[in-house]
């Protein structure tokens with residue numbers, strides 16, 4: 001007799017993981033929007049110190065981390081939730097807010113975990129196409145919000161398209177969203193956005209009790225390996241509900257220690273942003289020189305349109321054969337051939353561009 005799984009097991013999509021984890025030879029890993037910079041020495045030392053406490057359960061309320069985040073962002077610690085990565089908070093929000101009969105609204109293509117929330121809860125997913133500039137169409141999203149909408153997801157800057165919306169547009173959108181619907185603005189990449197002060201959105205929390213700003217230590221802080229993220233919330237009931245649906249001790253001791261230490265090194269964050277943006281400008285210029293269209297990136301990755309006639313799979317294979325891992329656009333929801341490419345170290349980016357030029361071959365004659 002076959003094992004009988006819950007109905008949702010058939011609905012939940014698998015997360016599209018990048019390959020290459022078991023590979024021995026050095027690869028250029030530009031597929032997961034990771035930081036190419038290793039953890040800071042001070043963060044390593046903090047983790048080293050925390051190793052000695054591993055016979056004890058971690059602080060279940062993450063008090064020191066919430067206190068440091070409260071000091072850093074000016075949000076009371078009672079309105080801050082921690083997660084085992086920000087994905088954990090997303091999934092908890094799905095569990096706390098969604099159920100059959102409820103609706104979830106998000107743009108598409110956007111972060112590949114969002115479809116999981118409706119699939120696992122049985123809520124209806126309402127997806128809204130991006131606009132012509134591959135940004136969220138907030139007016140179209142507003143039109144989809146109904147009495148049944150419990151959760152709206154806005155990814156800014158958007159993964160996979162790298163584009164960002166002006167904060168004023170998000171503020172206007174929030175003013176029109178009815179209070180019964182919770183809005184998560186997923187700001188995993190906000191530090192790389194040069195169009196806006198990354199912390200300007202925090203002011204919106206004072207006006208919107210239904211708002212969650214979702215952030216992570218995985219990207220600019222380069223700590224995706226320990227899994228820690230956080231949510232700054234517009235009201236206390238949100239973190240309470242998020243904690244209620246999760247197992248106790250969801251954020252491990254090493255992650256808490258690493259995050260607390262990372263927060264004390266804002267200068268390093270700024271330095272990493274500067275270096276990433278320098279690579280962003282350089283890579284985009286070189287991609288355009290290859291005749292490719294690149295979206296206006298405000299993140300640590302770019303979104304490259306390959307052109308309707310090109311074979312995305314063949315290009316992915318060619319890059320992989322040359323030791324370069326990037327992400328295929330179609331697997332991330334693109335209707336046309338595309339690549340999502342994380343900015344790595346200068347030499348990694350050059351290796352990617354050389355490999356891509358080889359795989360594409362000479363430009364077609366005009």
Ligand SMILES: Cc1ncc(COP(=O)(O)O)c(C=O)c1O
Pocket residue numbers: 032033084085086087088111155158159186188215216217218224227228229
């Ligand atoms: C838009 C977005 N949100 C959230 C996450 C989750 O990050 P983590 O769970 O590592 O904090 C990612 C990771 O790639 C992302 O792209």
